[in-house]
Amino acid sequence: QVHLVESGGGLVQAGGSLRLSCVVSGSTFRRYVISWFRQAPGKEREFVAAISRGGSTTSYADSVKGRFTISRDNAKNTVSLQMNSLKPEDTAVYYCATDSGSAYPPPRRPNSYDYWGQGTQVTVSS
Numbered sequence: 001q002v003h004l005v006e007s008g009g010g011l012v013q014a015g016g017s018l019r020l021s022c023v024v025s026g027s028t029f030r031r032y033v034i035s036w037f038r039q040a041p042g043k044e045r046e047f048v049a050a051i052s053r054g055g056s057t058t059s060y061a062d063s064v065k066g067r068f069t070i071s072r073d074n075a076k077n078t079v080s081l082q083m084n085s086l087k088p089e090d091t092a093v094y095y096c097a098t099d100s101g102s103a104y105p106p107p108r109r110p111n112s113y114d115y116w117g118q119g120t121q122v123t124v125s126s
Contacts (some may be wrong), residue, residue: 009120022096
């Protein structure tokens with residue numbers, strides 16, 4: 001069983017920054033590729049970013065490329081999402097997730113994932 005817990009969400013003005021964290025339980029953390037997703041009201045959950053097991057390879061949705069940075073600290077079982085130049089359209093609940101696999105790149109379809117955190121709300125005001 002894998003447990004993921006997100007934190008770091010909040011209210012920020014457009015152009016501001018937030019840093020989200022995802023702490024993953026278990027000694028097998030470094031085996032997993034980890035992804036971030038988001039879901040805005042009335043919209044489907046969408047892929048945001050992913051990071052390989054060692055942290056050397058990352059991928060991003062076009063909508064966040066150049067503004068968001070995903071990173072991981074395997075010693076702390078943590079994956080972070082640094083979000084800069086935030087826009088009102090970034091408003092959503094953000095989730096970290098894993099399909100408990102090591103294949104990279106990971107799938108971008110939410111229904112391919114086995115484990116999810118509870119989510120953290122990010123609200124960007126205009």
